[in-house]
Amino acid sequence: MSRLRVPAPVANEVVETIVSCGGDVHECIVYVTAKTSSPRVAIGVIHPFHDATPVSTHVDGGELDRLWGLLAECGQTIVLQVHSHPGGAHHSGTDDAWPVVHRVGFPSLVLARFGRDEFRGSHLAIYQGAGQWIEPGPGQRHEYVELEGRAHEL
Amino acid sequence: MKDHAKKLTITFAYNGETHVDEVPPDQRIEGVWHKVLAHFGIRPEDAAALGLFKDGSELSRDQSFEQAGVADGATLHIRPRQQRAG
Numbered sequence: 001m002s003r004l005r006v007p008a009p010v011a012n013e014v015v016e017t018i019v020s021c022g023g024d025v026h027e028c029i030v031y032v033t034a035k036t037s038s039p040r041v042a043i044g045v046i047h048p049f050h051d052a053t054p055v056s057t058h059v060d061g062g063e064l065d066r067l068w069g070l071l072a073e074c075g076q077t078i079v080l081q082v083h084s085h086p087g088g089a090h091h092s093g094t095d096d097a098w099p100v101v102h103r104v105g106f107p108s109l110v111l112a113r114f115g116r117d118e119f120r121g122s123h124l125a126i127y128q129g130a131g132q133w134i135e136p137g138p139g140q141r142h143e144y145v146e147l148e149g150r151a152h153e154l
Numbered sequence: 155m156k157d158h159a160k161k162l163t164i165t166f167a168y169n170g171e172t173h174v175d176e177v178p179p180d181q182r183i184e185g186v187w188h189k190v191l192a193h194f195g196i197r198p199e200d201a202a203a204l205g206l207f208k209d210g211s212e213l214s215r216d217q218s219f220e221q222a223g224v225a226d227g228a229t230l231h232i233r234p235r236q237q238r239a240g
Contacts, residue, residue: 027239027240029237029239033170036170036171048237053240055240056238056239056240057238057239057240058236058237058238059236059237059238060236061207061210061233061234061235061236062210064233064234064236064237065207065210065231065233068167068168068169068170068231068233069167069231071169071170072167072170072171072172072229074170075170076170077169077170077171078169078170081237081239083239092239092240094238094239094240095238095239095240097238098234098236098237098238098239099234099237100169100234100237101169102196102200102203102204102234103169103194103195103196104195104197129197129199129200130197130199130200131203
């Protein structure tokens with residue numbers, strides 16, 4: 001799969017949304033979208049209705065149904081999920097088991113410290129199918145996701 | 155009298171993409187499930203993580219489209235039942 005390019009305004013919106021939603025109190029999740037006709041360039045951020053605790057987020061089926069309709073109507077597709085952790089970033093067993101998209105190559109990014117460090121110390125995982133993920137090292141992440149203007153943070 | 159030659163035109167939607175297919179009303183949903191998933195690039199090993207939904211309710215794939223109440227022109231969502239992180 002080719003690299004996903006995330007323009008700076010989209011990357012900024014990801015961080016601002018996660019920090020403003022969760023504060024220092026609870027986690028938050030957002031979905032980054034692209035046009036279905038150009039899925040390797042991110043253009044927007046969806047902040048789904050979600051439950052959250054200091055250590056979890058949950059998007060229910062009703063909200064996913066609403067988003068599925070919205071995405072089809074707008075000709076957009078989810079190309080990256082990003083959520084926050086209270087401490088260090090890693091891909092948990094829950095993250096492994098319950099992604100929003102089940103396509104090989106789908107990326108999931110975890111931000112540390114409720115997103116306060118923006119993308120510094122973040123963790124990237126790439127879906128491999130059947131609940132399996134690979135976790136590229138810092139030197140390999142740019143092969144999957146390019147954060148414009150923030151390459152040094154990923 | 156039923157017209158058994160008539161097929162239903164169904165739109166399947168997954169993550170913003172759509173695929174239109176024609177199916178006989180008495181076609182068992184399970185019989186086309188993996189073919190539709192393959193169209194969206196979803197592998198068979200991920201089928202269990204997803205469901206087929208009409209108006210927010212998951213359809214039993216043991217039923218035919220007709221038994222499931224799927225009408226001609228319907229849009230069905232293929233999606234996870236929930237999404238969790240933590």
